[in-house]
Amino acid sequence: MGWLRKEAPALLLLAALGLAPFAGFGEGYILTLLARAMILAMAAVSLSFIVGGAGLVSLGHAAMLGFGAYAVVILDDLQVVDAMVVLPVAMLAAAGFALVTGAIAIRTSGVHFIMITLAFGQMAFFTASSLSGYGGDDGYTLYARSEVNGTRILSDRLVFHFVCLGALTASWLLCHMLLASRFGRVLRAVRGNPMRAQALGFSPYPYRLTAYVIAGAIGGAAGFLFANATEFVAPAYISWQRSGELLFMVILGGLSGLHGALIGALGFVLLEEWLAHQWEHWRMIFGVLLILAVLFLPHGLAGLPAQLGRMLRRG
Template sequence: MRTLAKEAPALLVLGALAAAPWLGFGESWALTLLARAMILAMAAVSLSFLVGGAGLVSLGHAAMLGFGAYAVVILDDAQIVEAWVVLPVAITAAAGFALVTGAVAIRTSGVHFIMITLAFGQMAYFTATSLSGYGGDDGYTLYARTELGGSRILSDRLSFHFICLGALTLTWLVCRMLLASRFGRVLRAVRGNPLRAQALGFSPYPYRLLAYVIAGGLAGAAGFLFANATEFVAPAYIAWQRSGELLFMVILGGIGGLHGALLGAFGFVLLEEVLSHQWEHWRIAFGVLLILAVLYLPGGLAGLPAQLARRRGGG
């Protein structure tokens, strides 16, 4: 019963998304916005798996997203557009980058880990800007969305909505199952006290590295969907600012559970959408609101009901 109550916010969000097309969100602009939010939520959930589960705060997570997106670009340029080929390549490319860079970064911790992931992310960004064959700094426009079994189901907005919802649900379930498994318990033990975990016979390095690779592969899947959602890929997808946004989504939602990343991603996208239509210099107001959220929502959006209940009880 306690587990069901803990997962209720995530189930409510996913259920609302399933019903959204019939609750006034069936217009093309609304489906496009929801698809973007769901894809970013996938990346945020995979990052929350790292931050909350393994205690690894990465500022290079957008690079995994970018590797998945650029896998779509490279195969699109080669006229390979079958999803059963493109998606595994996108996941493998992102997971491979995570494996190579994580092998170095996982040897550090704290601020050093943050800075190394930031450096690797920026290396990926500048590499993407140098790919003149794929648009360089100007980006690359896909010829068409990826096909699935020869059909263009990803081009239909309603179908794409449910594909994104299915991918988000699967990402959340995979991360939840991993955290609830023996592997997840070891990760949390290593996060709490690495020396004690090592004394018990669990070497922190391989567990953390595997978690980093899994999170990278999930972000690569999000990159595959992101490229198809926008039909355009640019190096800006890999920039450290995008990594910062993903990290803030996790913090805004609350790092106490994966459902926090879901709430944070949708809160972030909604706030960005509303402010950008109200004021030309909306990023100023956006920054102020984000600071206020960090200061006055220590438990994130997921912890808001409990915070309000404590205040009512104290009053």
């Protein structure tokens, strides 16, 4: 019951996303927006897994998304479009990048880790920009979504909505189970006191690296979906600004659990979209609102109900 109460916000949110197409939100534009929000929520959950679980604050996580997206592009150029091939390649590409870069970055901590992940992310960004065969800075247009067993079923917006929802749910459950396992307990112990964990016989490095690679693989899967959702891939997907947005989604939702990443990502995307339709200079308001959220919501949006409850009890 304790687990159910704690994760109720995530379960309710996932259920609401499942019912959305049948509750007046089945228009093409809205389904596209929700798909984008769920894909970014998937990437945010994987980032929350290493930030909250292992204490690894990465400012290069968008590179995992970008590796997954560019795997779709490269295979599309080679006329390989079957999702059963493309998706595993996208995940392996992102996981491989995470393994290579994480092997170096995880030897550091704190600000040094943040800066090294930022540097690796920017290296990936400039590499993508130099790929003239795949559009360079202008990006690469996919003229159709990936096939599934020879069919274009992902082109159906409703089907794609539930594919994204299924992928988000699976990612959240996987990360949740890992954090609740012995592996997750060691990760939290290492995050809290690395020297004490090492004294107990647990080497922090392999646990952190494994978590980093898992987060990379999930980010690669999100990149595969993002490329199919937009049918366009550009180096901007890998920029440090995108990494900053993902990190802010995690902080906005709250670091108390993975459900915070879900809430933060969906809240971020929907608020951004709403403000963009209200005013030409919406980014000014958006920035102020995000600053206020950080200042007055110490536990993020996920902690808002409890915070309001405490305020009401005080009078």
